[in-house]
Amino acid sequence: MEHYNRLADEYVTYLRTRNYSTKTVDLRERQVKAFGKYLRGQGVADIDEITVDHARQYIIYLQESPIKYLGRTRRTANYIRTVIFKLAAFFRYLSSRNRILVDPFVKIELPRRELRLPRNILTEVEMIRLLHAPNVNTDKGKRDRAMLELVYSSGLRRAEIINLDVGDIDLQNGRVFIRLGKPRKDRVVPVGKKACEWITVYLEEVRPYLVIDSRVKALFVSYRGGRLRPYTLGELLQKYTKLAKITKRITWHTLRHTCATHLLQNGADIRFIQELLGHVSLESTAIYTRVSPEELKKAIRKPPRS
Numbered sequence: 001m002e003h004y005n006r007l008a009d010e011y012v013t014y015l016r017t018r019n020y021s022t023k024t025v026d027l028r029e030r031q032v033k034a035f036g037k038y039l040r041g042q043g044v045a046d047i048d049e050i051t052v053d054h055a056r057q058y059i060i061y062l063q064e065s066p067i068k069y070l071g072r073t074r075r076t077a078n079y080i081r082t083v084i085f086k087l088a089a090f091f092r093y094l095s096s097r098n099r100i101l102v103d104p105f106v107k108i109e110l111p112r113r114e115l116r117l118p119r120n121i122l123t124e125v126e127m128i129r130l131l132h133a134p135n136v137n138t139d140k141g142k143r144d145r146a147m148l149e150l151v152y153s154s155g156l157r158r159a160e161i162i163n164l165d166v167g168d169i170d171l172q173n174g175r176v177f178i179r180l181g182k183p184r185k186d187r188v189v190p191v192g193k194k195a196c197e198w199i200t201v202y203l204e205e206v207r208p209y210l211v212i213d214s215r216v217k218a219l220f221v222s223y224r225g226g227r228l229r230p231y232t233l234g235e236l237l238q239k240y241t242k243l244a245k246i247t248k249r250i251t252w253h254t255l256r257h258t259c260a261t262h263l264l265q266n267g268a269d270i271r272f273i274q275e276l277l278g279h280v281s282l283e284s285t286a287i288y289t290r291v292s293p294e295e296l297k298k299a300i301r302k303p304p305r306s
Contacts, residue, residue: 133240153192
């Protein structure tokens with residue numbers, strides 16, 4: 001399977017030249033090479049020996065092979081769908097360049113999607129406690145309060161927080177520009193009054209003293225003056241969750257779920273929520289907000305906090 005591995009490496013290089021994020025490239029590389037490892041175990045010696053049956057059997061393998069991850073013992077249908085989508089993209093790339101004779105994924109039927117409800121949504125009382133958890137008498141606390149307010153106000157993803165530059169935030173007009181959000185799409189979303197106030201405090205009182213290199217464009221920076229890292233945000237949130245005495249297991253994505261749910265509960269229009277979150281389909285927004293699309297369509301626009 002050396003030929004397969006070479007083509008996999010070629011595909012990874014192609015993704016990097018197309019300006020895909022490092023996280024996306026690394027994930028696709030792992031998924032493509034995991035399939036190659038499976039094929040070697042099945043005695044497949046060359047990429048042209050891969051058939052539709054191999055693709056179907058791989059789906060069964062993913063469904064039945066045990067895992068140990070966050071208390072789960074089986075892969076979800078949504079995870080398997082994602083893996084197959086990525087493998088199909090790899091083989092489409094090979095087919096478009098005439099590197100393979102037959103695309104084994106072209107007619108594969110995917111497992112049915114699971115419409116799972118978001119977990120551990122915070123109540124408004126819990127959310128307020130979390131917002132007040134940072135010690136705003138410190139520089140770090142002012143920065144973290146600004147981040148929490150922004151996420152709750154605008155429903156940003158963790159990666160979107162990290163990738164924000166100073167020039168992306170328009171405090172005068174109360175909006176933020178998200179560059180290449182998921183799925184690689186720009187969008188402009190409103191920022192609430194409270195979030196604008198705390199971002200202003202952070203920009204005036206904290207960031208100028210953290211940034212050592214003037215070339216750093218990141219909005220939120222670490223004590224070393226560079227862009228924040230994902231694990232740092234995870235540690236911060238867990239710290240404030242404990243300080244706020246919240247027993248639910250939450251992530252930054254939980255705050256995004258919470259933003260959407262509170263918007264709906266306060267009468268926000270479904271199209272507004274969909275644009276805010278950057279969802280392509282109304283069905284995705286319905287899952288976030290725990291109700292059916294039919295119920296969502298009846299909602300009227302009203303932001304949760306100003």
